Amino acid sequence: MTLEIPEEDGGSNHFVDKHDINEKSGSVLRVLHYFPLEEAKNEDIRAGAHTDYGSLTLLFQDGVSGLQIQNRAQDKSDQWLDAPCLEDCIIINIGDLMQFWSNGLFKSTKHRVVFHPQQKQSSRYSIAFFCHPNDSVSLNPISSPFITNNKEKPLINAGEYLEQRLRATYGNLQKPL
Numbered sequence: 001m002t003l004e005i006p007e008e009d010g011g012s013n014h015f016v017d018k019h020d021i022n023e024k025s026g027s028v029l030r031v032l033h034y035f036p037l038e039e040a041k042n043e044d045i046r047a048g049a050h051t052d053y054g055s056l057t058l059l060f061q062d063g064v065s066g067l068q069i070q071n072r073a074q075d076k077s078d079q080w081l082d083a084p085c086l087e088d089c090i091i092i093n094i095g096d097l098m099q100f101w102s103n104g105l106f107k108s109t110k111h112r113v114v115f116h117p118q119q120k121q122s123s124r125y126s127i128a129f130f131c132h133p134n135d136s137v138s139l140n141p142i143s144s145p146f147i148t149n150n151k152e153k154p155l156i157n158a159g160e161y162l163e164q165r166l167r168a169t170y171g172n173l174q175k176p177l
């Protein structure tokens, strides 16, 4: 989908400009190893339900499935749908900031990682690249004929939002990077 962002707001370079690699950002590559389940335990969840904090996440999986997304229909939020693990494919998640910038047009989908019954004895590996804009970038909806901009100016920028989410998740640990 093209958003027709006006040239004065960067046009087709709008998102590139927000992700200048020479500026500070929260972008991070994580190599994830989910251990097999110990025999005595009877758990189903490898990673609890959450949304990603940044703009987009690139997920590389190793063939052991388990990623699920939450059904967004209000009366079906207890339904979790398996994301297929396709060979040579990268899964792209929309993160919270893309939802802010698009004023909800693009949804930051809740997801989690579960053990499927036949996988409890296997490790699972995945690599996630969490793509974040520069810390100083505003979370205001972007100019586009497809996006309504009815929001008050937010008081925080991308760096502050990341800090808030990390604090809520990990307590007062130091921000990575």
Ligand SMILES: O=C(O)CCC(=O)C(=O)O
Residues within 6 Å of the ligand: 032, 047, 052, 059, 061, 067, 111, 112, 113, 125, 126, 128
């Ligand atoms: O391991 C996966 O497939 C997903 C991991 C994930 O959602 C995350 O680390 O935010």
Ligand SMILES: [Fe+2]
Residues within 6 Å of the ligand: 050, 051, 052, 111
């Ligand atoms: Fe995630």
